[in-house]
């Protein structure tokens with residue numbers, strides 16, 4: 234539940250919002266064939282795929298980073314009480330994420346930075362919460378770091394022109410209230426955050442998606458956002474999710490990231506994988522394999 238990983242001097246904790254077999258493979262990974270899935274059954278089932286239902290497991294989690302005096306939340310899940318009609322698994326959640334953050338050493342008022350890999354609704358939800366009859370910043374003393382190109386895309390209303398608007402109402406209830414209170418910084422690849430995190434280009438899944446790399450004492454971790462929704466995309470890098478906006482760019486980003494992960498040995502910290510939720514990419518027989526990570530507590 235509150236799994237932790239030590240990366241050099243940096244402590245990383247996983248905060249679990251929810252997980253379950255919720256997604257039809259044809260919907261989540263439309264590029265994937267049933268034959269490809271069946272060929273990976275030995276390691277995919279049951280943590281990432283439940284064959285009896287033919288549903289892919291999808292988790293929503295937040296990552297918490299302790300680096301010196303800095304307390305950073307990476308991606309903020311779906312959030313509590315957010316009206317998401319038409320998506321039963323997300324609609325008006327009521328979870329204890331704030332209590333779990335506190336248990337992991339991050340009371341809301343002590344968080345110094347919130348960083349979003351992209352602005353899709355399942356990555357920005359806890360940016361705000363319902364308080365005093367309005368959507369209020371959940372972390373009142375934090376700066377919020379949002380990818381500039383996603384922010385501009387949505388401010389120009391281009392999200393509403395897409396066949397599937399994955400930003401949705403979250404822009405109104407989880408992003409704009411922060412902008413209204415001048416709590417945001419717009420980030421681009423190359424920027425550094427909190428002295429421990431470098432912003433990298435991960436566009437394709439969304440126009441401005443970024444990844445965050447942590448380096449400490451020769452070790453690395455990479456918060457990849459939705460470059461990977463499911464570990465099948467490690468074995469078959471050309472499989473996009475149904476939510477990827479720019480198909481070719483998403484594949485190009487995924488291939489470059491896989492090469493980097495295999496080379497660097499960085500701990501991969503995605504948002505949506507099933508148990509154990511994080512891992513490594515290993516090169517094998519001309520391709521790549523996913524190696525699940527064991528947490529340290």
Ligand SMILES: [Zn+2]
Pocket residue numbers: 353355356459504505
């Ligand atoms: Zn997502």
